[in-house]
Amino acid sequence: MSFNQSTIDEFRANHGQVGGFFAGGDLLLLTTTGARSGAAHTVPLGYVRDGDELLVVASAGGADRHPAWFHNLLAHPLVRVEVGTEAFDAVATPAGDDRRELLFERVTAVAPGYADYQGKTSRTLPVVVLRRSEPAPPEVTTLAGKLVEVHGWLREQLVQVRVEADEYFAARNRPGPAPAPGLGLQLRKHCLEFCDALAFHHRGEDGAVFPGVRHHHPHLGEVLDRLDDEHRVMARVQAGLLVLLDDIGTADPEPFRAALTRLSDELRAHLDHEEEFLLPVLADLPWPPVA
Numbered sequence: 306m307s308f309n310q311s312t313i314d315e316f317r318a319n320h321g322q323v324g325g326f327f328a329g330g331d332l333l334l335l336t337t338t339g340a341r342s343g344a345a346h347t348v349p350l351g352y353v354r355d356g357d358e359l360l361v362v363a364s365a366g367g368a369d370r371h372p373a374w375f376h377n378l379l380a381h382p383l384v385r386v387e388v389g390t391e392a393f394d395a396v397a398t399p400a401g402d403d404r405r406e407l408l409f410e411r412v413t414a415v416a417p418g419y420a421d422y423q424g425k426t427s428r429t430l431p432v433v434v435l436r437r438s439e440p441a442p443p444e445v446t447t448l449a450g451k452l453v454e455v456h457g458w459l460r461e462q463l464v465q466v467r468v469e470a471d472e473y474f475a476a477r478n479r480p481g482p483a484p485a486p487g488l489g490l491q492l493r494k495h496c497l498e499f500c501d502a503l504a505f506h507h508r509g510e511d512g513a514v515f516p517g518v519r520h521h522h523p524h525l526g527e528v529l530d531r532l533d534d535e536h537r538v539m540a541r542v543q544a545g546l547l548v549l550l551d552d553i554g555t556a557d558p559e560p561f562r563a564a565l566t567r568l569s570d571e572l573r574a575h576l577d578h579e580e581e582f583l584l585p586v587l588a589d590l591p592w593p594p595v596a
Contacts, residue, residue, distance in 0.1 A: 333387060338383075360408055367424070386437075448514070453584070459576065463499070510536070532579055
């Protein structure tokens with residue numbers, strides 16, 4: 306029996322308490338879905354509590370490659386967490402560059418061993434935030450609710466694409482063999498899916514939603530004109546990003562990140578502006594539309 310499996314069995318048999326290497330420490334079990342196999346994989350991990358969130362570090366003991374569970378959650382961010390006698394579903398999100406440094410400081414203040422692990426490798430140890438899954442959202446019954454739902458999904462995709470881009474370029478720059486093609490293909494597929502979804506969303510607004518709003522609320526004409534212009538600008542940014550993705554294996558990271566950052570900033574500003582002016586107008590319109 307492997308060390309991990311014996312720890313998992315002891316954890317579950319003793320209500321989250323284990324001895325040996327993990328004795329006295331905060332330990333959880335993280336179950337991820339295999340990025341390639343689709344099978345469930347469980348690992349014991351130390352964690353640090355940060356408010357309502359749990360922080361785990363993809364340290365792999367200071368090895369130069371990320372652990373398998375980290376690659377799994379990049380592909381499948383919905384995970385299962387066991388802490389003590391409690392088990393719950395969670396969303397696993399690697400912290401972005403700006404937040405990662407702050408969270409890593411919080412982790413090492415409680416568990417200084419992670420600083421030692423960081424000192425052993427040139428790779429930046431990812432800090433993963435585990436957030437308990439929210440209850441199922443209420444059924445969408447208005448067009449305003451549908452707009453908020455779609456916008457929330459688009460914002461999440463922006464975060465995930467950036468995480469995957471950073472992971473790919475970091476792996477490509479490390480000494481040793483080039484990263485497995487699967488990672489680059491996964492990144493490209495995710496970006497293409499995101500861009501297609503965004504374009505579809507905008508076509509739906511331009512062709513179906515905005516004309517109706519313009520007809521019934523002519524005072525919003527200037528607002529709708531601005532939103533139309535923003536759609537065209539973002540379409541051009543998307544086109545540039547897709548050109549870079551055509552050869553992700555040799556793409557220059559800086560132009561790629563610049564295009565992605567520009568798209569992200571403009572999209573977030575556009576969504577905020579759209580919600581500010583359109584949600585009050587769409588709040589009374591039913592979803593799905595009445596034939």
